Amino acid sequence: MEFIQSVCPGCCINCGLYIVRSGEEIKVDYRKRSPVNEGKLCKFGVDLSRYYAKERPEPTVDGKEVDLETAIGEAAERLKMASSAETGFLCMGNSTNEEILAFKRLAESFGIENIDCTLSKHIISTPEDLKPTLSVGVPFKSIEEADRIILISINPSLQYPLLLRRVIRAEKKGAEVVMLNPAESESLELEGAVVISEITQKTDPMLIKMILEAGKDARSICFMKPHANLTGAMLLGFYGVDISEKVKLGEIRSLFLLDPVPGDMDDLLSDLDLLIVQAGMKTRVSEVADITIPSPRFFEREGTVVNIEGRVLPVGGTSRAGVESLLKIMGGEMDFEDVRRGVWEVLGVDGANEDLIAITQGRR
């Protein structure tokens, strides 16, 4: 019975939990010491052991099982041959900061500028001074202390139950809580309020623009995100172009996907000239890839994520394999420690600390 302190990969809240290992068996247990969720989990977190029980991919090249080194070598070769202007790197925010930074360095080493964390289109159209508001949210304590909370196009009880309890606590203390659907409201009055909304690949860019505009005199704005480490991906600068759009237009012919989840681009993937996938579990996408590079399951990885509150949280594992595969494709000039230092530097922190709100929007 080994208790591993870990975080849930289900959404940007990154609830703390234990993975309890007894031999091959894996269970989830409640970690009441986590400052993020105090031991509470939503259904996804409760059922996490089923998610981790999913089949893992084997290293493959053109549908044939190979050893890991061969898959890595082949990925390097084919990336060299691909046109960098027509190659894209897409990370879906399900990876550690260290993997994301290694992935970014890998793209740079091949001169590839088409990088995306699925939210590039929103980020590039946002003025520089408001970008931090888009990436990191607010400490949950500050939600509990709000006088007025405005929820825009988000239903926390369905999407983010662990956020909901903070809103309810505020309400019990007397806060006014309003749910707004901008389609039905003439104008947004956000003065002094804590504004909570969600940003996904499918969010209407006009909505984000409206919230950011009207929210200039809000107390704070928090954009929830559906994947575990989209906050980290944005802070590490993993954005540039809307890759899904470019794939649809046929402008990207070679694609490297890091920890993909099923999405609306999937049908187009088999038409690409080259598809490389690095992932911790088998999906339809890893099945159609030309090259598959397996990585450890999320809780087994050594590394960190940034949660929506701005805490830098250790994922809890000890495996560096995911980062190391990416570095090997690059040619092996960097090692894990270099990447780790790079992450600290970009995030401006000196390590992971679950009790510290290390990254803030810095605008209010």
Add this chain to the structure above:
Amino acid sequence: MGKCYLAWAKDPEIRQKGGSGGFVTATLLAALKEGLVERVLIVRRIDEFEGVPLLTDDPEEVKSCSSAHLAAPLNLSSYIPPGERVAVTVKPCDARAIIERSKRRQIDLEDIYMVGLNCGGTFMPVRTMEAVSDLFGLDPGDVLGFEVSKGKFLVEARSGTYTLPMVELERMGYGRRDPCRYCNINIPVMADLACGDAGVPPGMRATFVEILTDKGDELFEAGIKTSMIEFEEAGEEEIETRVRTDRRMSEDADMWWDELSSMIDEVDHLSYYINELGRCIHCGSCKIVCPVCACKDDAKCLDMGREGYRISLYNLIRLFHLMDSCIGCGQCEDVCPADIPLTMIHQRFERRMEKELGYRPGFEMSKPPLQEPEPGGKV
């Protein structure tokens, strides 16, 4: 009342390090050495605010653990491996859970040695970290330890000792978990041994031990036989002090019960239940952690957790199924993401059933009355 002793570890290092003279640690070591048990189940301290269950047969690991961890509100009954002889350190709610689980054939009581620890309540870790930083301006990382002693909350930090009366602390919304505040069982009389501070003369590094069962005798004997423990008989004055302390703590708990449950009495009951239970997101955690729940994935309540009900039948079925068996351990409330005061709600039903049927779950092996209706009987 069983035989009562003041006892401590013979090894000066264990006596010095272990809480209350290291008796519990020494007894666990003796049980392993004598082969009474294969392993012991205890709480491994990660730090002052975190502890996890540890199942071990390694004496060094046992020595490094503390018998009680105030900020690790675990119920160890859920971690007992089936088919193995183990000694477990138990708070009253752990012991009651073990007895209820054994009635439901989840574990075999014969295999288990319960080393009971008197309990005045446990703390939620995050709230307690907030208390030390909000009230004393301390960085929780600088806290070396905290305890409750003679009605005071005492924090030992690098910069000194800080203290506040528990009453004040709890009036400010910090302190013990709500279910612990109104739990009126402080001495685990259903365990094999009951160990605690109450009754120990001031300045003496020892534990007041009451032997409650034959297995308790075996444990104590193992300590003597292996020369792990030393003891003297408890005098009348010491026994009286312990009884008084226990009575005072129970009265305090009843006062909290009246106060916290009156919040429901003062409002319309139906709207209260609709409002509170209506927030349920059907995560299923309250069932998973409930030590007296024995159904697995095909549980009746789980079949009824459909979306769209204002209060789902899931919660109502659980209320029915537990109204004679809820031991008030607080595990459900701890993990509920909707912050529903589940223990209070379950206990409001259970306490009434207890009065009516004279059955107290987790005290002895008789079957829950609602599961064993007597023909022509009261139920």
